[in-house]
Amino acid sequence: MDVNNLINKAKERLLNIIIIILALIIAFNHYKTKAKDAELLKDKLNTELRKNEVLKNISNLEKKFTLLRNKINDKSISLVIDSLGNMAKESNVNITFIKPQNENNRGIYTSYPFQLTVTAKDFHKIGKFISKIENSPDIYIVENIIITSNFNLEGEGEIIANLLLDTITIN
Numbered sequence: 001m002d003v004n005n006l007i008n009k010a011k012e013r014l015l016n017i018i019i020i021i022l023a024l025i026i027a028f029n030h031y032k033t034k035a036k037d038a039e040l041l042k043d044k045l046n047t048e049l050r051k052n053e054v055l056k057n058i059s060n061l062e063k064k065f066t067l068l069r070n071k072i073n074d075k076s077i078s079l080v081i082d083s084l085g086n087m088a089k090e091s092n093v094n095i096t097f098i099k100p101q102n103e104n105n106r107g108i109y110t111s112y113p114f115q116l117t118v119t120a121k122d123f124h125k126i127g128k129f130i131s132k133i134e135n136s137p138d139i140y141i142v143e144n145i146i147i148t149s150n151f152n153l154e155g156e157g158e159i160i161a162n163l164l165l166d167t168i169t170i171n
Contacts, residue, residue, distance in 0.1 A: 069170050077100055080100075080112070080114065080138075080167055081098060083136070083138055084098065084114075084116065084133075084140075087129060087132040087133060087136065088118060088129060090128075090132060091120075091125055091126075091128040091129035091132055092120065092121075092125045092128075093118045093119065093120040093125050093126060093128075093129045093161075094118060094119050094120070095116065095117070095118050096117045096118065096119055097115070097116065097117035098114060098115070098116050098117075099114065099115045099116075100112065100113075100114050101113040101114065101115060105171070107171070108170065108171055109168045109169060109170050109171055110168065110169050110171055111141075111166040111167070111168050112166065112167050112168070112169070113143065113164060113165065113166045114164070114165050114166075114167070115162070115163070115164055116162070116163045116164075116165060117160065117161070117162050117163070118160075118161050118163070119158045119159065119160050119161075120158060120159050120161075121158055121159070122159060123147070123159055125159075126147065126159055126161045129161075130142060130145070130161075130163075133163075133165060138167060139167060139168055140165050140166070140167050141165060141166045141167075141168070142163055142164075142165050143164045143165060143166055144163070144164040145161060145162070145163050145164075146161070146162045147159060147160070147161045147162075148160050148162075
C-alpha cells in the first residue's frame with residue numbers, strides 16, 4: 001500500500017503541477033493581452049492629448065481673431081477722424097479738409113473711403129504722415145495721393161497733399 005499510496009500522491013502532484021503550468025500559461029497570455037491593451041490606451045491617450053493641444057491653440061487663435069476683428073471693425077467716423085488727427089499731430093502736418101465717402105461692400109470686407117487734404121512745410125512731414133497711415137494697426141490704405149506745392153519766390157508756402165484713403169471692416 002505504501003507503493004500505491006506513493007503512486008497516488010505522485011499522480012496528484014503531477015496533476016497539480018500540470019494544473020499550475022496551465023494556469024501560468026493562461027495567466028501569461030492574459031497578461032500579454034492586457035499589456036497590449038494598456039499600450040493601446042497609452043497611445044490613444046497621447047493622441048487625445050495632442051488633439052486637445054491643437055484644439056486649445058485653435059481656441060486661442062479664434063479669441064485673437066475675434067479681438068482683432070472687433071478692433072478693426074470699431075470704425076465710427078469720429079474715431080477715424082481722431083486717429084487721423086493724432087497721426088497728423090505726430091507728423092507735424094495740418095488737416096485742412098476731411099470728408100467721408102460712401103462705403104463699398106466688397107464681399108468679405110467693407111471699405112470706408114475718406115477724402116483728406118493735409119498741408120505741411122516740407123515733403124518729409126507729408127511722408128512721415130503717410131507712413132503712419134500705412135503702418136497704423138487700424139488698417140488705412142492710401143488709394144490715391146496728389147501732392148502739390150504753392151511756394152512763392154521767397155520760399156514761403158507749403159506742401160499740399162490730397163489723399164483718398166480707405167479703412168476697412170471685416171464682414
